[in-house]
Amino acid sequence: MRDQLPPLNALRSFEMAGKYLNVARAAQELGVSSGAISQQVHALEKWIGCRLFKRTNRGLDFTEPGAAYYEEISNAMENIRTATQRVGRPDVRKGLVISVTASFAMKFLLPRLTGFRDLWPDVDISISTVELVNEYQASDGDVGIRYGIAHQSGMWCKEILRDELLLVASPDLLKQPLQEFDLENVLNFPFLIDQHPKIIKEYPSWETYLMRLGLANVKDLMFREFSQQWMVIEAAINGEGVALAKRCLVKNDLDSGRLVSLSDIELELESGYYLLTLPENSSDPVIRSFWKWLGQEATKISASPSAQQKSQKAVIGGQYL
Structure with missing residues (x-):
């Protein structure tokens, strides 16, 4: 009987292409060429038997089955990452302080945060609000979410959403x-x-x-x-x-x-919203998981x-x- 699991590399390429809706950015994220991403996505479409993306004036967009498939696959891939991190690094941080404006906290983050808490039930997650959108300081929290700060000296910055x-x-x-x-x-x-x-x-x-x-x-x-x-x-x-x-x-x-x-x-x-933290935190499994989770939630809005x-x-x- 045929294995019902598509190739992992094809799934990873589809996940990144779906996250950014941009082949070049997906390739940069995975450290491969744009051609390799396109080839893997086409292979996955052939394996499944339907188109997952369509071309628009703005670039890539999901087809209807592609959007539904992305939501399922992105959640599954994040679950795999989280499970691997838990097994591989049982000494993960005990707490995570998120620094964010009150508006983003109340209208975006808090209504969705239960989903991330479920991924890390043993991590104490707290929210610290700032009144003004200015530069992130390490004393503000373990991570900061700021609008319009794509680059800040001495900080690891990753885009969340436009x-x-x-x-x-x-x-x-x-x-x-x-x-x-x-x-x-x-x-x-x-x-x-x-x-x-x-x-x-x-x-x-x-x-x-x-x-x-x-x-x-x-x-x-x-x-x-x-x-x-x-x-x-x-x-x-x-x-x-x-x-x-x-x-x-x-x-x-x-x-x-x-x-x-x-x-x-x-x-x-x-401009957009960005996640900022100290460079030494960039490999922290909880922080990386939080960044990936935020990106998934943002994709649900745009899709x-x-x-x-x-x-x-x-x-x-x-x-x-």
Whole structure:
């Protein structure tokens, strides 16, 4: 009877290609050539009997069976890594302190953290929040999650996710079915914003987004300001106005119906979230597992049906917290 397990190298190549949706980055991660990644993925597709990826203007994307297969395979591969680390290094760390902004902790990390705790039930995991997104210091925690810090001297930095801004609001605010909502009516609502002028050099403004909507040179806009993005999101849920928010922070609220996306026009951010730690921690099995797990959770967001809907995206450079 034929062995029902595909070749391990093909699975590893598929996992990395799926994580980054980029053959070159997958090849860099595994230390092989781009051609080797493509060859292994094609071999896996032939072995399974269906296409797992498709080409788009932006690069690779999953087919429907490919997205489902990736979620299963990435979880299985991480379980293999974790089991191997436990057996091979029984002296793993006893605790992990994660330094992160309150917004990322509340809207992304905490709702998902049980999944990582299940991987390391004997590790005491705690969260330490910082108010401002600035450089990570080792005294902040064992690892830090920061937005827009791709490189920091003396630190090991790994990308977690890239994101885009969505126009969102409470369905109760609209007072009509979403399909009947005229985008020009967005001007009748308060615009919810958060600002950290001391640390943000540039960030996408409401004016930038309104220009993308074809609503340029609009006067007399009403703004309501908050100190942090989680406050903006909660205010939007409560019907106080409309907000521009990162997809990763509002994914659960969109899925639950607490928020709705008002437009398929998104502003794609040039920067992203990064995991930072001291270089000597880069081989720590718990920390590496946490990085891989974060990447898997980020991929679930980018591969979700709502994220794959047809959209128009504008790339902008700035740090929006």
